Amino acid sequence: MKIDLSKIFKMVPVILLGALAFACEEDPDKLDPMRMFTPAGDIKAVSGETQVKLTWNPSLYTTSNSGVTYTVEVAADTLFQTPIVASVQTDTAGVVFTDDQLEVRQKYFARIKANALSDRPESKSWAVSSSFSIRGMQIFEALTASSITDKAVLLKWRETAGLTRIELTKRNAEGEPVGEPIVTTLAEEDIAARQKFVQGLEASTAYRAEIFRGDRIVGYLTFTTNEPTVGNIINLTRFTDRPSVLEDTLLQVESGSIIVLKKGVTYNISESVALDRSVTIMSENTVEPGKAEIFFTSNFDFAEGAEVDSVVFKDVKLRGSDIGGSYVFNISNASTVGTIKFESSSVENFRGVTRIKTGGVTVGKFVVTKSIVNSVANYGVLTVDNSGAFANNIIFSSSTIYNVERPIVSKSSSNSIVVENSTFSDAPEAGRYLIDFNSYDVTGGITFRNNILGRGKAIGEDNAVKGIRAGSSTLIQSSGSYATSDYNATGNQIEGLTVYGGSTTDLFTDPGNGNFTIKDPDFAGKGSAGDPRWR
Template sequence: MKKISVILAITSCIYISCKKKDDTAPSRLFRPVIAGELTADSNTVVASWQKIAGAAAYALELSRDTFRTTDLSLSLDTNAAVVKKLLFNQLYQVRVKAIAADTLLNSKWSDLGAVKTLSSILKVPGIDDITYNSVRVRWTTKGAAVTSIKIVKAADNALVSTVALTAGDLVNEFKVAEGLEASTRYIIFLYSGNEERGYADFTTKAPFSGTIVDLTAITGRPGVLADTLPLIPSGSTVLLKRGETYNISSTVSLNKSLVIMSAPDLSNTTQAKIFFTSNFNFEAGTVIDSLEFNDIYLLGDNYGGRYVFNNSNSATVGKIKFVNSRAEIFRGMVRLQSGTTNVNDFIIDNCIIDSIGNYFILNIGASSRINHISITNSTIYKVEGVIASAQGSAAVLISDCTFSEAPLGNSKNYYVDYNANEVANGITVSNCIFGIGKDSKGAITVKDVRAGAGTVIGASNNYRTSDHLSAGNDFPNITTYTRPALQLWQAPGIGDFKIADNAYPGRNSTGDPRWR
């Protein structure tokens, strides 16, 4: 028994000695714990965590998919990190581990949490910010002042230009960069010092085709447009200087295809003005493929007898277009009064038209015809009528338009009046808002549409204000809203048709899109 006791005692000593030796072996480092911050500013993430005793370094990783993949890995000798040039408006997960001198003793990963970078202060260029050779770079002032813009070609990242920003640029919150190539994709980078504040892709517009007649260098000569039009070839694009006025002081008879437009100038948004103390006509017997007014302010000198077109000759015209333009103070915009004039397409798009008298926006005489009429994305107010035709048409489309103080409130005038003439493929009216009629000695009651019995009138998603008074001939299925024009719109009397009523159910889907 004594021998057995001695053996047990020796064994116990050996076990205790071995256990004590195991307890003093180096152990894995503790996981880091967040301390201080995990924040984002612009596209920069700032993180800090507690120091870990025995840590020789730290490993930091960022992911956007909970570490199924890793966006960025950093090795650090401090317990804080400032990670720059990340993606904007992105949620990142962040984790860290302590690195020991013996990497077998590294800590396990510690999740510090998730943080979302902010949206870029650089605004993505819209269609109106881009020309064929320039771009308007816009931003929102926030944080550090922006100092410069860099533009590179997207295809190869070749530097195109670096533009320093002035104090005036910072107040305006935009800068125009020029000297670009047409139909080319670029990337804008915005900087505060060396810090990137945003980036955006854009593609310049296609170059002008055909003959370009650039009148922008000629100023102080209001008659230069009228003098030039007879001299240039058909198919020309005439560029007018923004902010300049061009007079039509005697009848100009057109016999060629033309585009007349304000020249691209992102530093000046004021449209070139054509001032009418006379009007355009078509030359007798002419054949024209297309006539377009683009980004032009058309202004008459009186309501009594002024028109953009007052045609008295026979002509054949493919298209008459008014695009991105404004027209006001005319007896009528386009009047085909006599002669046999045939037009295939009449188009008004993205225009503001106001103060038109008793020959309406479009007046078609008995010997003329327009096949297809399209009025879209436009604001029409203070007009006595929109379309009047003494001949039939193939189709009429009115879509996404705002109407107010139209037509004349005498219970006789219509928005669309074909009398007994047929529109073969129908009249379609959709996504429009109709306000009150134009005051006529206190009367504001109006009618909507009149056409031959065989004309199909299709209408959908149209509203009229509670003070729109109908004398019959309504557009089908039109919804009368519960509030008047002055409560629906911001200031309709002065042409501000921004939707002011958040309860209006068509606020995001009806009327001229510029006001939604």
């Protein structure tokens, strides 16, 4: 093949001119100043009563003295299509918004960008936060079971100047307001007493109470009034000097009766009472402080062959005489019981709360709700101590369990276990399980959600505990629960626990004396986990 060199030589000047033009073209990456980067990482929010603090990681390639500033905008939606309610510039990687700028308890979102710095352009994009809010002042004290009746509520608050009124509004099933609020003006004597008794409410109705200082809400809570006490009522409140009256009455009443006891009075169970009928035992429906107390030197049982729909303890204190030998129930006879329930009650100083020690016993549902169980030895809150006995469905809800060696133990299978919104501390004892079914299955699974686990009950220096033990076919579902840093589980650990950075005493006000009020305002589970009375 013959090559025409003359044509190639003619192309050389063209190629050289093109190369020269390319070489003279500006390189934008070299000549443009480096663009400011959007703040890196998550935007963190810490909510307080009157403010919320947002923090973020500084933009890349900046230092604390580089002069970088940020624009922060706040709106009620993530797309920022609603009006921008607040916009600020800051020269630090954090900003505080107060209740003068944002509405309390309103959900907001923030977006943040780095501003232009000298010849460096601003961020091209915004970093957007998760939702946050200002928690709002909360001067109301937590309600107790004794604070609420079927027609009234006793509201208490911490000392605060300038209070003006309380408003109560009915709420429907969706939590939405219904009708006009009940407005109660606070007199000077109410403010001095730090409490107000509000009457004229409807039974079995949800309400939201708000307390105002001028036009600003400084406290809020929700509650549901009690069901009216109806049915076959056995009123024992007038018997204040006869401790045996409850024991004398139990086997004389009709099945399904409601026995009403006087608050502040102690009633004795000095001999074993073999129940053969349904009964509810409750304190009187008043806002007087305290509870009626039942003192056990013996225990309840069920009669041989009894078929009992339910036994319910409501707003009473149950106290054993001997932590080494007392029980509420020590069931020794074959029987069928629909429900055993402890509601809004306190239970303390027992060897065991409910022990089923013989075969042929079936309890359909065992419930502990809105209650406090304290100082219970090796038979725990519930022990099914015979493979021929069954507690089919077990529920612990909105309760506090502390100084308890073995909360739940069974030598037989169950249908379901739900433990939710509860606080545990010094429970179980070192080497013990929180829930122990050994190799027996819970066929419908175990649900463990929104709980707080504090330290285990120590034996000497050892407080290492175990989590949940059940048969291999048992599904264990855990969510929304927290453990303190001194909760030490060495076996059968509960999956999905979030570890709080502090100890039991860092989180709770006075756990040794039964005060589990959460004192750390930055605890992530403050509004969602543990017994609600302490949040």
